[in-house]
Amino acid sequence: MHRLFVALRPPPAIRQWLLGLMGGIQGARWQTDDQLHVTLRYIGEVTTPVAEDVAVALGTIRAAPLTLRLNGVGCFDKHDRPNAVWAGVAPHEAITALHRKVDQALIRIGLPSEGRAYLPHVTLARLPRSAGPVSGFLADHAALAGAPFEIGHMLLFESHLGSEGASYDAIGRWPLRS
Template identity: 60%
Template sequence: MPRLFVALRPPPAIREVLFDTMDGVPAARWQDDEQLHLTLRFIGDVDRPVAEDVAAALAAIHTAAPVVALGGVGRFARRGRTEALWAAVTPHDALAHLHRKVDQACVRAGLDPERRAYLPHITLARLPRSLGEERPVEAWLARAASLASAPFALPHLILYHSALGRGGAVYEPIARWPLGTS
């Protein structure tokens, strides 16, 4: 049963900018090059026929490629413990529009609509439950707060397969569709 998600992939120059921020938090599992992406919709485990229906519905999306920029950093925390560090991507309007189109395509393929609020970001690191000390996270957030880039396009919609393993998730693009120009 494939575990799927839909994402956009930042260009190599932007991934290099992101790599420059990835240090200074002990025990953080920093993303590698193949893991850097901007999720539009997590699908999860689906049967192969549903995966094929999702791919067909995604292929029918026609919209302009979003043009965005890096604009700061943040974290996801639960119960006062940081779980992930991420880079913010702005502006949100074009990404929110594409997120809605992807969600509508997934619903047409038989999936439930997305219920969570959409926050465009690129995950940079995941933190273990045993981290304990938050000071390195606070220091990293302060140091990386000025993360910024020139605008860049995200020209392809990508359907990924995610395989979970002991070393973390391995992402494999299984389908890619070009997005139009503005």
């Protein structure tokens, strides 16, 4: 089985800037450079033939390169407890349109729709139950506003879960072009 997701990778300078923001939440598991991405579509566990179909479907998508910027921070909650902090990605329209194209291509090969609202973001940290409060980090970085950056391709990643968290391998790359 292959645990897959489709994502965009910010350029190295943006990733370095994000790494410099990390800190200030006791017990947080901060992401590494290799883990920083913007998920377009989580796929989950699939067999090798389905993974091959995913690759073919992604190759059919036509979309122009994106100009994005980081904008604000937030956190996801699970059972009324923060479990991740993130940096937002703007503008929403272009990246949301690409998300829909990816979702539709995967639906055409028989995968279910993602089914949840899409919020473009870069996860900065995972928060175990023992993590300290996030309010200080969120307040300190509420006005986060990054320089625009261009994304010229999307990637298919395979995720491997381990005792230190997830590691990701890019197993496919498709250029964004009109």
